[in-house]
Amino acid sequence: MRLLSRVAERLYWMARYMERAEDTARLTQSYSHLYMDTPEGADLGWDVLVNILDGQPAFENRFRVYNEQNVLKFLISDEDNFASIRQSVRAARENVRTTRDVLPEAVWEHVNELYLYTKEHAETSIGRRNRHRFLDEVQGRCQIVAGLVLTTMCRDNAFRFMALGHLLERADMTTRVIDVGAGALLGSGRSNQTIDPLIWGSLLQSLSAMSTYRRNVGPLPEAAPAVEFIFKDPTLPRSLQFCLNSIRGELKQLKHNEQALKTLERARRRLKRFNPAQASWQELHQFIDDIQVDLYNLGENINQSWFLTDPA
Numbered sequence: 027m028r029l030l031s032r033v034a035e036r037l038y039w040m041a042r043y044m045e046r047a048e049d050t051a052r053l054t055q056s057y058s059h060l061y062m063d064t065p066e067g068a069d070l071g072w073d074v075l076v077n078i079l080d081g082q083p084a085f086e087n088r089f090r091v092y093n094e095q096n097v098l099k100f101l102i103s104d105e106d107n108f109a110s111i112r113q114s115v116r117a118a119r120e121n122v123r124t125t126r127d128v129l130p131e132a133v134w135e136h137v138n139e140l141y142l143y144t145k146e147h148a149e150t151s152i153g154r155r156n157r158h159r160f161l162d163e164v165q166g167r168c169q170i171v172a173g174l175v176l177t178t179m180c181r182d183n184a185f186r187f188m189a190l191g192h193l194l195e196r197a198d199m200t201t202r203v204i205d206v207g208a209g210a211l212l213g214s215g216r217s218n219q220t221i222d223p224l225i226w227g228s229l230l231q232s233l234s235a236m237s238t239y240r241r242n243v244g245p246l247p248e249a250a251p252a253v254e255f256i257f258k259d260p261t262l263p264r265s266l267q268f269c270l271n272s273i274r275g276e277l278k279q280l281k282h283n284e285q286a287l288k289t290l291e292r293a294r295r296r297l298k299r300f301n302p303a304q305a306s307w308q309e310l311h312q313f314i315d316d317i318q319v320d321l322y323n324l325g326e327n328i329n330q331s332w333f334l335t336d337p338a
Contacts, residue, residue, distance in 0.1 A: 029128075029182075029183040029184055029187070031332060031333050031334065032333075033125055033128060033184075034183065034184075034187045034332055034333060035187075035329075035332075035333040036121040036124055036125045037121070037125055037128070037129075037184055037187045037188045037191070038187040038188065038190060038191040038328070038333075039117070039118075039121050039191060040118050040121035040122050040125065040137075040188065040191070041175075041187075041188040041189070041190075041191030041192040041195070042191040042192065042194065042195040043114045043115070043117045043118035043121065044114075044115075044118045044137070044168055044171060044172070044192065045168075045191070045192040045195040045196055045199075046109060046114045046195055046199075047111050047114035047115050047118065047164060047168055048164065048165055048168035048169070048172075049195070049196070049199040050079070050101055050109065050110070050111050050114065051111055051161045051164040051165050051168075052161075052165055052232050052233075052234065053075065053078065053199075053203065053232045054075065054098070054101050054102065054111075054157075054161060055157075055158060055161040055162070055165075055232075056228045056229075056231045056232035057074065057075055057228065057232070058098075058154075058157065058158070059228065059231075060224065060225065060228035061094075063224065064221050064224060065221070071092060072092050072093060072094050072096075072097040072098075073092035073097070074206065075097055075101060076092065076097055076100065076101075077206045078202045078203060078206040079101070079109045079202070080202070081100065081107060081109055084100075084106070084107055084108075085097075085100050085107075088100075088104070088106065095152060095153075098152045098157065099152050102148050102151055102152055102157075102160070103148035103149045103151070103152060111144060111148065111164055112144045112145070112148040115137075115140055115141050115144045115164075116141060116144075116145075118137055118141075119137050119138060119140075119141040122134050122137045122138075123138075128184045129175075129179075129184075130174055130175075130178045130179065132174050132178070133171060133174050133175065136167060136170055136171050136174065137171055139167070140164070140167040140168070140171070143163065143164075143167070144164065147160050147163075148160070172192070175188060183279075183280065186276045186279055186280060187332070189272070189276045190273060190276050190277070190328060193269045193272050193273045193276070194269075194273065194321060194324065194325060194328075196264055196269050197266055197269035197270065197273075197321055198318070198321050200233060200256060200257075200264055200265070200266050200269070201266060201314050201317055201318055201321070202318075203229055203232055203233060204229070204253060204256060204257070204310075204314065205310075205311060205314040205315075205318075208225075208226075208229060208249070208253075208310075209307060209310075209311060222248075222249070223246050223247050223248065226247035226248065226249065226252045227247045229247075229252070229256075230247055230252060230255075230256070233256060233264045234263075234264060235255065235256060235262055235264060235265075238262060239252065239255055242255070242259070243255055249302075250302045250303045253302040253310065254302045254303065257297065257300070257302065258297065258302075266297060266317070267294075267297060270290060270293055270294050270297065271294075273290060273324075274287070274290055274291075274294070277290065280332070282331045282332065283331065285327045285330070285331060286324060286327040286328055286331055289320060289323045289324045289327050290320075290324055292320055293317055293320035293321065293324070296313070296316060296317060296320065297317070300313050
């Protein structure tokens, strides 16, 4: 199937924005539960969520305090925040609207319904009363769209670019959660470290990995085993290794893939060499910084190889 570069790019970004909306909803919900479950004085702050999404400059342009109300408004309903749930869904809808001829009809219907739902309810879902219902609904609707794509689309180039988009976005979020989330929550100087298993459980929950971790590793989440599992388990759909391996499989089906594969293999070798059990927090942070650079470069390779000219 020949696919115009502008269509491939819109499909790729549609998938990234849908994954971003779901991941942000999942992360926000998990942290909200953690915040309410931890004892008073546990040194948890709402700025962690903004830091994970690298949104400090945008947040500080509009808000003065990192409190619950401001952070949740920023992440859920802020129309000026490109990473908010509302804006991610809006961007995904626009990309679907302009590529409807290559997508199953039901995909447009469900994405449009999600857009209308977030437009109507995002502003009133910042408070605790409606928040979890809204976040559950966003996650469920995003998963419906993902299921439609997975079960109804031919494995052609349209599908491959969507797969690349959601896998790259997912890998990016996984590394961000561990780097900023764990670093801020579990760093030195904390007064109450007895809640660390609860914190790791929340991080695993934000990646839909808690129940799988318990079955495969053990009942009590701990730092090194959790990082090992989230980064290196080849069967966990949100693990870094699973995402990188799956990206490799999609890239191999495309022409002009040399530079992208070269960057991807660099990231896979870096991951293979990394040993969470022996790494300090500084070494973990440096490893994630390097992986983040690889993921950014991979995105640039995809842009240069397929979106600036029509692929053959």
